[in-house]
Amino acid sequence: MNEQTRTRRKFLGGAAAAGAGTLAFPMIAKAQGPISMRWQSTWPSKDIFHEYALDFARKVNDMTGGDMKIEVLPAGAVVPAFNLLDAVSKGTLDGGHGVVVYHYGKNNALALWGSGPGFGMDANMLLAWHKYGGGKAFLEKLYQSIGANVKSYVYGPMASQPLGWFKKPITKAADMKGLKFRTVGLSIDVFTAMGVAVNALPGGEIVPALDRGLLDGAEFNNASSDRLLGFPDVSKVCMLQSYHQNAEQFEILFNKTKYDALPEKLRAILDNAVEAASADMSWKAIDRYSKDYEEMQKKDGVKFYKTPDAILQQQLTIYDGVVDKMSRSNALFKEILDSQRAFAARTVKWDMDTNTNRRMAYNHYFGPKQAKKS
Numbered sequence: 361m362n363e364q365t366r367t368r369r370k371f372l373g374g375a376a377a378a379g380a381g382t383l384a385f386p387m388i389a390k391a392q393g394p395i396s397m398r399w400q401s402t403w404p405s406k407d408i409f410h411e412y413a414l415d416f417a418r419k420v421n422d423m424t425g426g427d428m429k430i431e432v433l434p435a436g437a438v439v440p441a442f443n444l445l446d447a448v449s450k451g452t453l454d455g456g457h458g459v460v461v462y463h464y465g466k467n468n469a470l471a472l473w474g475s476g477p478g479f480g481m482d483a484n485m486l487l488a489w490h491k492y493g494g495g496k497a498f499l500e501k502l503y504q505s506i507g508a509n510v511k512s513y514v515y516g517p518m519a520s521q522p523l524g525w526f527k528k529p530i531t532k533a534a535d536m537k538g539l540k541f542r543t544v545g546l547s548i549d550v551f552t553a554m555g556v557a558v559n560a561l562p563g564g565e566i567v568p569a570l571d572r573g574l575l576d577g578a579e580f581n582n583a584s585s586d587r588l589l590g591f592p593d594v595s596k597v598c599m600l601q602s603y604h605q606n607a608e609q610f611e612i613l614f615n616k617t618k619y620d621a622l623p624e625k626l627r628a629i630l631d632n633a634v635e636a637a638s639a640d641m642s643w644k645a646i647d648r649y650s651k652d653y654e655e656m657q658k659k660d661g662v663k664f665y666k667t668p669d670a671i672l673q674q675q676l677t678i679y680d681g682v683v684d685k686m687s688r689s690n691a692l693f694k695e696i697l698d699s700q701r702a703f704a705a706r707t708v709k710w711d712m713d714t715n716t717n718r719r720m721a722y723n724h725y726f727g728p729k730q731a732k733k734s
Contacts, residue, residue, distance in 0.1 A: 402441035402458035413457035441562035461545035475546030478607035479704030483517030515638035516610035524579035542578035
């Protein structure tokens with residue numbers, strides 16, 4: 361056996377021994393635990409909005425098979441409701457659940473995702489604009505302009521919000537003048553121009569303020585939230601229909617640094633979990649809001665009135681003046697507003713021309729004549 365052969369055999373024998381060693385003592389990668397995230401909502405724990413936040417977290421926890429676990433705390437657990445954006449951006453919280461309009465003070469254009477008539481769009485149509493009409497890119501640009509280190513998902517269409525709760529029915533525009541009233545976003549400017557003294561408060565503080573006489577009236581959102589927060593305990597008059605928040609939706613926020621570090625698979629799950637939660641939220645809202653709307657009339661003694669058309673028309677006129685002024689001082693505001701207007705001109709016309717008016721069918725089946733038959 362020559363030296364070359366002996367060397368080759370020695371090398372192969374060593375390699376075999378090493379292989380055997382590898383098989384006998386395999387390298388075991390340390391299993392990583394689930395990615396945990398601590399969130400806060402901008403809602404009291406008793407509000408159905410906090411329930412929506414929990415619903416989303418549960419969907420993510422289930423869809424990831426436990427690879428991600430989101431814990432959602434109620435408003436105030438870590439920071440006040442209106443401080444959510446800063447807390448998520450800085451990493452004090454990993455994420456949160458709220459509404460875009462709560463960040464209105466950072467840049468007034470953020471209110472265009474919730475305040476105002478939306479050029480006739482409902483909340484689902486505004487979501488369509490956000491996803492397919494350029495809104496998502498605008499929102500990302502806005503957050504970059506204010507230095508917010510966040511990943512935002514907009515989801516969950518809301519029904520048109522009531523004008524609000526009052527001590528007596530509002531029959532004309534003059535009835536609003538001088539009232540101490542709670543609202544948020546661009547609605548602050550609209551109601552102020554209507555002669556109202558506005559105080560922006562988070563959800564959990566509204567009813568106590570009404571009870572102590574610090575407010576004469578207030579709006580929040582919907583029949584279930586309003587009932588759970590205790591509005592019927594301090595007022596028996598609610599005015600339905602308004603343009604001040606005709607089209608709004610929820611927002612899910614992630615700290616962008618933490619979001620970007622997630623595996624691609626988990627980010628894809630989040631994309632789809634948001635849309636699943638959006639659909640589920642809208643279906644749950646129809647069921648729950650209608651039940652509470654009925655219960656407040658039957659059990660709580662609440663009287664609901666339609667807001668007079670004269671006030672609705674006044675809101676539209678004032679809103680136009682407000683956004684025109686803001687457009688002149690904020691180029692991005694104008695760009696977003698023009699984009700919404702163009703999208704609405706096409707989609708709202710299609711919607712009105714295509715969909716059958718529901719009131720005729722409702723009156724046919726549930727109107728006075730049918731009531732007599734039953």
